[in-house]
Amino acid sequence: xxxxxxPEKLLSVFKGAPVELKCNYSYSGSPELFWYVQYSRQRLQLxxxxxxxxxxxxxxADLNKGETSFHLKKPFAQEEDSAMYYCALSLSGxxxxxxxxxxxxxxxxxx
Amino acid sequence: xxxxxxxxxxxxxxxxxxxxxxCSPKSGHDTVSWYQQALGQGPQFIFQYYEEEERQxxxxxxxxxxxxxxNYSSELNVNALLLGDSALYLCASSDxxxxxxxxxxxxxxxxxxxxxxxxx
Numbered sequence: 001x002x003x004x005x006x007p008e009k010l011l012s013v014f015k016g017a018p019v020e021l022k023c024n025y026s027y028s029g030s031p032e033l034f035w036y037v038q039y040s041r042q043r044l045q046l047x048x049x050x051x052x053x054x055x056x057x058x059x060x061a062d063l064n065k066g067e068t069s070f071h072l073k074k075p076f077a078q079e080e081d082s083a084m085y086y087c088a089l090s091l092s093g094x095x096x097x098x099x100x101x102x103x104x105x106x107x108x109x110x111x
Numbered sequence: 112x113x114x115x116x117x118x119x120x121x122x123x124x125x126x127x128x129x130x131x132x133x134c135s136p137k138s139g140h141d142t143v144s145w146y147q148q149a150l151g152q153g154p155q156f157i158f159q160y161y162e163e164e165e166r167q168x169x170x171x172x173x174x175x176x177x178x179x180x181x182n183y184s185s186e187l188n189v190n191a192l193l194l195g196d197s198a199l200y201l202c203a204s205s206d207x208x209x210x211x212x213x214x215x216x217x218x219x220x221x222x223x224x225x226x227x228x229x230x231x
Contacts (some may be wrong), residue, residue: 001142004153043114043115043222043223043224043225044222045221045222046219046220063224084154087153088153091174097144097159097203097205097207097220098140098144098156098159098167098169099146099154099156099220100155100156101155102153103151103152103153103155104152105151
C-alpha cells in the first residue's frame, strides 16, 4: 500500500532563511505528488503538484523517483508562510483523487 | 461562489448513535470525496461519489456510507458510532467526472471547512 512520510511535525525557521519541508513516499508505480497547505483559520488548499512544475508563492518541489522524495523548498521564508503543510500522493494514471496524505508539518516562521 | 460548504460545523453524539454530514460541492464540480482527519493526522480517504455512485473507497468499514444527489451534493452517514470516529470530516469536490468522460480536468481538489464530530 502507498504511504507518505513527513518526518518533521514542526519546523521553525527565521524570516529570510531557506525552508525545506521533507516528504518521502512509498509506492511501486508512478504516483502523482502534491503539496497542500492550511493557513490559520482557512481550509486546506492545493499549493502545487509535481506535474505542473510551477513555482507557487516562491515554493518549488521536485519529484526524485530514485530517492522517492518530493521535498518542498523556498529560498527565503516569509512570515505569511507559517502554516500546516501536507504532502499527498495520488495513484498513477487515473486522474485519481484518492489522495494519501502525510501527517503534516507545521511551519513556523520567526520574525 | 461559496466554494465547498459543509454542515453542520460541529456536533456531539454518543456511542452507538448515527450521524449524517452534508456537503455541497463547488459550482461546476460533479464529484465529491470524503476524508476523515483525526487529531494530529493527515486526512484519510473514505470514498468518492460521481454520478450518484460510489466510485472509489478507502479502508473504512461498512458503517461508513454515503450518497450523492442529482444536484451533486452529498451526504456521509456513519452508523453505530465509536469513540474512535471522533474526527474532522472533510468534503472535497473536483471535476474528476470530466476526466472520466474523456475530457481534461484541473486535477485539483477543493476542500470544505469540515464538520467536527465528537463521540462521547
